[in-house]
Amino acid sequence: MHAVIEENLEELLASPSACGRAALDHLVSCKACAMELERMRQIALLFPALRNESPIDPAPYFAARVMMSIERRPSSFWASLLESALGTTMGTVFFRRVAFASLLVLASLGGYLASTDSEFRAGVTPELIMAAERDAPASEYGRNQDRELLMVTIATFNPDETE
Amino acid sequence: MDYENTQDGALVRRVQAGDQAAFRDLVERYQSKVFSIIHGIVRQRNDVEDIAQQVFAKVYFSLAKFDFRSSLITWIYKITVNECYDYLRKRKVRKLVYESDLSEDEVRRVENTEPSPGRNPLIDAVLAKRDYIVKLLSRVSEEERMLLMMKEVEGHSVEELAEMTGMNENTIKVKLFRARQKLVKASQRLDRLPSVAAN
Numbered sequence: 297m298h299a300v301i302e303e304n305l306e307e308l309l310a311s312p313s314a315c316g317r318a319a320l321d322h323l324v325s326c327k328a329c330a331m332e333l334e335r336m337r338q339i340a341l342l343f344p345a346l347r348n349e350s351p352i353d354p355a356p357y358f359a360a361r362v363m364m365s366i367e368r369r370p371s372s373f374w375a376s377l378l379e380s381a382l383g384t385t386m387g388t389v390f391f392r393r394v395a396f397a398s399l400l401v402l403a404s405l406g407g408y409l410a411s412t413d414s415e416f417r418a419g420v421t422p423e424l425i426m427a428a429e430r431d432a433p434a435s436e437y438g439r440n441q442d443r444e445l446l447m448v449t450i451a452t453f454n455p456d457e458t459e
Numbered sequence: 460m461d462y463e464n465t466q467d468g469a470l471v472r473r474v475q476a477g478d479q480a481a482f483r484d485l486v487e488r489y490q491s492k493v494f495s496i497i498h499g500i501v502r503q504r505n506d507v508e509d510i511a512q513q514v515f516a517k518v519y520f521s522l523a524k525f526d527f528r529s530s531l532i533t534w535i536y537k538i539t540v541n542e543c544y545d546y547l548r549k550r551k552v553r554k555l556v557y558e559s560d561l562s563e564d565e566v567r568r569v570e571n572t573e574p575s576p577g578r579n580p581l582i583d584a585v586l587a588k589r590d591y592i593v594k595l596l597s598r599v600s601e602e603e604r605m606l607l608m609m610k611e612v613e614g615h616s617v618e619e620l621a622e623m624t625g626m627n628e629n630t631i632k633v634k635l636f637r638a639r640q641k642l643v644k645a646s647q648r649l650d651r652l653p654s655v656a657a658n
Binding site: 297302303305306332335336339340342343344345346347348351352353354355358359360361362363365366369 | 479482483486487490491494495496498499500504507508511512515516519520585586588589591592593595607608610611612617632635636639640642643646
């Protein structure tokens with residue numbers, strides 16, 4: 297459809313006689329625009345079928361019934377779930393508190409595990425083994441043999457085995 | 460137009476502040492209009508009140524988000540038309556489920572039922588037109604459907620639509636043009652279907 301018709305479409309559908317000369321002249325020369333406009337006009341003629349010619353009045357107390365249905369209706373799925381489970385309208389607030397408490401417990405548990413793990417690892421480092429061997433009293437095999445034993449201990453140290 | 464400072468605006472503000480009596484006033488003010496729109500589209504007298512209740516429940520729960528960019532009636536109109544289309548969609552699904560329970564012979568019998576002699580052909584023609592336009596309108600967006608209905612069914616002018624929706628007149632014209640083009644395409648597709656063409 298050409299711009300001149302597009303711009304004047306609503307006027308052409310409502311009352312072609314009130315439309316500008318340019319649009320009407322274009323329709324005479326452009327068959328495609330004339331055909332599409334005619335299809336639009338045919339469809340526009342169907343709309344009055346949707347008009348309610350015989351008005352129906354709401355039944356008495358309709359507003360009261362609406363208010364009752366709203367009061368019965370929970371505002372969200374989770375709130376309704378908790379309301380049915382807890383029998384309270386404060387389901388959402390309760391849910392938020394439970395979630396917050398769970399997060400706090402998780403955070404403190406995580407912190408505790410991380411700190412005990414690092415302490416355990418720090419206790420079996422090669423430096424600590426060497427210090428323990430140095431402080432230990434000399435064995436019956438002599439100092440050289442003790443040193444060899446220390447070297448074997450360090451060489452075979454595997455941190456994964458300590459976990 | 461500043462819808463916040465109108466009578467409707469004050470009513471909405473009261474509802475937003477939690478005033479239940481204000482919402483009751485709103486229902487009483489718009490119930491006739493909502494009933495009329497619903498009956499125009501679905502034509503099932505028995506279901507009109509149920510749909511209207513759904514509409515007002517939606518209005519109540521969405522009113523906190525109402526931003527006064529359009530008039531209250533435009534906003535309620537859009538919710539009402541959408542609710543009607545939801546209803547029609549659900550009814551169609553229910554009908555398909557029901558038909559799936561029938562045998563082939565039973566379906567054929569229902570489809571070939573002769574119109575009763577007492578039926579008024581004029582009323583049948585209006586009903587056929589209504590079904591057809593309802594089908595066509597299901598192929599456009601919610602906003603386009605609302606604009607087309609407010610223009611063609613309610614008889615509002617482009618200027619009035621611009622004022623009611625908070626859009627400018629050119630935007631309304633462009634949206635209506637695109638919506639009408641979609642309707643033409645949808646009608647061409649529907650007319651190619653044998654069952655619709657026969658109607």
